[in-house]
Amino acid sequence: xxxxxxxxxxxxxxxxxxxxxxxxxxxxxxxxxxxxxxxxxxxxxxxxxxxxxxxxxxxxxxxxxxxxxxxxxxxxxxxxxxxxxxxxxxxxxxxxxxxxxxxxxxxxxxxxxxxxxxxxxxxxxxxxxxxxxxxxxxxxxxxxxxxxxxxxxxxxxxxxxxxxx
Amino acid sequence: xxxxxxxxxxxxxxxxxxxxxxxxxxxxxxxxxxxxxxxxxxxxxxxxxxxxxxxxxxxxxxxxxxxxxxxxxxxxxxxxxxxxxxxxxxxxxxxxxxxxxxxxxxxxxxxxxxxxxxxxxxxxxxxxxxxxxxxxxxxxxxxxxxxxxxxxxxxxxxxxxxxxx
Numbered sequence: 293x294x295x296x297x298x299x300x301x302x303x304x305x306x307x308x309x310x311x312x313x314x315x316x317x318x319x320x321x322x323x324x325x326x327x328x329x330x331x332x333x334x335x336x337x338x339x340x341x342x343x344x345x346x347x348x349x350x351x352x353x354x355x356x357x358x359x360x361x362x363x364x365x366x367x368x369x370x371x372x373x374x375x376x377x378x379x380x381x382x383x384x385x386x387x388x389x390x391x392x393x394x395x396x397x398x399x400x401x402x403x404x405x406x407x408x409x410x411x412x413x414x415x416x417x418x419x420x421x422x423x424x425x426x427x428x429x430x431x432x433x434x435x436x437x438x439x440x441x442x443x444x445x446x447x448x449x450x451x452x453x454x455x456x457x
Numbered sequence: 458x459x460x461x462x463x464x465x466x467x468x469x470x471x472x473x474x475x476x477x478x479x480x481x482x483x484x485x486x487x488x489x490x491x492x493x494x495x496x497x498x499x500x501x502x503x504x505x506x507x508x509x510x511x512x513x514x515x516x517x518x519x520x521x522x523x524x525x526x527x528x529x530x531x532x533x534x535x536x537x538x539x540x541x542x543x544x545x546x547x548x549x550x551x552x553x554x555x556x557x558x559x560x561x562x563x564x565x566x567x568x569x570x571x572x573x574x575x576x577x578x579x580x581x582x583x584x585x586x587x588x589x590x591x592x593x594x595x596x597x598x599x600x601x602x603x604x605x606x607x608x609x610x611x612x613x614x615x616x617x618x619x620x621x622x
Contacts, residue, residue, distance in 0.1 A: 303575075311534075312534055313532055313534050313539070314532055314533075314542060315480070315530040315532040315539070317491070317528070317530065318480070324526070325540075325543065326482070326491070326528050326543060327524075328528065328530055328541035328587070329533050329541065329587070329589075330589055353482040361489070361490075363482070363491050363493065365482065365493055365530040365532065366478040366480075366532065366533060367478055367480040367495050367530065367531065367532060367533075368532075368533065368535070369476075369477055369478050369533060369535075370534075370535040372535070374478070374480070374495040375480075376480060376492075376493035376494065378490065379493060381607065422493070424494075424495055444484055
C-alpha cells in the first residue's frame with residue numbers, strides 16, 4: 293500500500309461519490325454470457341470497496357456464488373463520468389454491516405426491514421478501474437473521451453487512466 | 458419476424474435514440490476478463506443494429522476479431538434510461554457505410570477523414586436486450602428500478618422487460 297495506491301483509491305472514491313446507480317455485470321450460470329442490471333450503490337468505502345443490497349434468492353446472488361468476477365459500468369453523459377471497474381464480489385450476510393448501510397428507502401424492497409431473512413449484501417472489491425472524466429466543457433469532453441478511446445492516449449483537458457488496485 | 462419482434466426492435470430503437478455514449482464491453486484476448494470503454498454511438502438502424510467508428514488497430518478491434526461476444530451498457534441516471542444489450546460484433550470495412558455514417562466531429566480522431574486507412578466500423582447485432590425505464594417521476598423511478606432489480610418483477614409505473622431479438 294504505497295502512496296500511489298492510496299492516491300488511486302482516493303481518486304476512485306471521489307469519482308464514485310456522485311454515483312447513485314451503476315450497471316452491475318455478473319457471469320450467467322453455466323454459460324459464458326454476461327448478465328447486467330442497474331443497481332443502487334449503497335456505499336463506497338475509503339479503500340474502494342463498493343456495497344449493494346440484494347435479495348439472497350436473486351439470480352445475481354446465485355451468479356456471484358458461482359463466479360466472483362464482476363464488473364461495474366458507469367457511463368453518465370450528463371456528468372461526463374465514465375468508469376469501468378473490474379473486481380471480485382462476495383455475498384455478505386453480516387447484520388451489523390446491513391444495519392450500518394441501511395437506508396429507509398430500502399423498505400420498499402425489504403418491507404420487513406433488517407429482519408428480512410432474504411436480505412444480503414454484495415461486496416465488490418475492485419482490481420482494476422478504468423476512467424474517463426473531465427472537468428472541462430462538454431464539447432471538449434466529448435472530443436477527449438473519443439480521443440482517449442480511439443487513440444488510447446491521455447487526453448489533454450481531462451484524464452484517462454487505468455488504476456490497478 | 459413477427460409483429461412482437463418488430464415491436465421489440467422498435468422499442469429498442471426508441472430507447473437508444475437519445476443515447477450518445479454507451480459502455481461497449483468486449484472480452485480481453487487470451488483471458489476471461491472483460492474490457493469496457495465509453496463509445497459514441499454513430500447510429501442505430503431500424504433493425505436494432507448499432508454502429509460505432511473505431512481505429513482498426515485498436516485493442517477493442519483485436520478483441521472483437523478474437524471474440525464476437527459484446528455487451529452494451531447504458532445507465533443514465535438523469536434520463537432514467539437503463540439498458541443492457543448483449544450481441545455479436547463484427548468489424549466492417551465498408552467505405553460506403555463509413556461515408557453514410559460519417560460525421561464531421563469524427564475529424565478529431567480521423568484527421569485524414571474517410572481516407573484514413575486505419576478506420577473501421579464496429580457493427581453490433583443485439584441478441585438480447587434488458588431494459589429498465591420509466592416516464593414517471595424520478596423518485597418513483599428509483600423505487601421501481603430497485604424493485605425490478607431486487608425482486609425481478611415488472612414495476613408498476615415503468616417497464617422492465619427482456620427483449621429477445
